[in-house]
Amino acid sequence: MSKSKNVWEEFFADKKRGGHRSSAEEFLSKEAREKLYHLNGGKTLLDFGCGAGELLVYYSLEYEKLVGADFSASMLEEAGKRVRGRKCENVNLILANDKNVWEKLDFSFDRITAAEVIQYLTYEKVDNFIASAMKHLNKGGKIILFDLLDPRLYPLWKIGLFSRDFGVDKILRRIAFETRTIFLATLKNRPKDILGYTHKPHTIENIANKHGFKMEYVKSMYYEYKYHAIIS
Ligand SMILES: C[S@@+](CC[C@H](N)C(=O)[O-])C[C@H]1O[C@@H](n2cnc3c(N)ncnc32)[C@H](O)[C@@H]1O
Known part of the structure; x- marks a missing residue:
């Protein structure tokens, strides 16, 4: 950059x-x-x-x-x-x-x-x-x-709580995915969330x-x- x-x-x-x-x-x-x-x-x-x-x-x-x-x-x-x-x-x-x-x-x-x-x-x-x-x-x-x-609602949306077909298995998968994304972004010095703050x-x-x-x-x-x- x-x-x-x-x-x-x-x-x-x-x-x-x-x-x-x-x-x-x-x-x-x-x-x-x-x-x-x-x-x-x-x-x-x-x-x-x-x-x-x-x-x-x-x-x-x-x-x-x-x-x-x-x-x-x-x-x-x-x-x-x-x-x-x-x-x-x-x-x-x-x-x-x-x-x-x-x-x-x-x-x-x-x-x-x-x-x-x-x-x-x-x-x-x-x-x-x-x-x-x-x-x-x-x-x-x-x-x-x-x-x-x-900040009260965004984390819930990110893990899929507002999606029409939400379920515990999907939420757990989203949490794992988000954790991995944050980890990789930190390693590569990229924004942790492309939607900002x-x-x-x-x-x-x-x-x-x-x-x-x-x-x-x-x-x-x-x-x-x-x-x-x-x-x-
Ligand atoms: C998610 S887009 C939204 C674009 C538009 N407002 C809309 O609703 O379609 C965010 C826009 O903000 C611009 N932007 C973000 N930070 C900015 C800044 N500090 N100065 C000028 N433009 C900025 C980006 O280049 C991008 O075009």
Whole structure:
């Protein structure tokens, strides 16, 4: 790994999809509708960690001006194809990370959102992200962080407790598999879990409060082990 890139930047360097439960448009449009319900209006939107633009193209139907930012060139290339394919002329895409994105923006937003991204940030980075985001929010704006991994539920999902055909034998096999995966990843100095880090809702709420915001905790509709943090 090159020294200037972090482990996740390296991980996403050649990725082309956001890793939704299904990549069928029917599912993505339903997921986007859930998110648009929580985004709840506004005219301008920053989709931080927009990935391949799988949700962004749906957001673009409801907003006047949008920016999609991501540190993965391959993801942004896919997003570009999607945005052009659907003639989303109100979307601008920028290559940026959680630190330098702020200096690349030339207007502020009614909504700053990130879906399935916060899991790749440490608490310290989340704190910095919220501190910077609040400076780029219009009056009455909201920061809406979608799909954080809930540390109370994620381990249960990983061992298969939420699968429709769960059984003790399957759970034991999953535990053995996960243990082996963690062991091998440690040996190879790779991320132990490609889904990133879990974040306690209470700690995210404390960060939001520290910056003078309130946080509403909402369970994800399509992912049993994820939650949304609506910060306003
Ligand atoms: C799981 S994908 C989700 C993509 C998109 N939000 C969606 O829901 O389809 C996570 C995305 O976040 C991006 N990402 C993760 N950490 C980032 C960071 N620190 N700065 C910029 N992008 C980041 C990755 O490159 C990847 O495209």
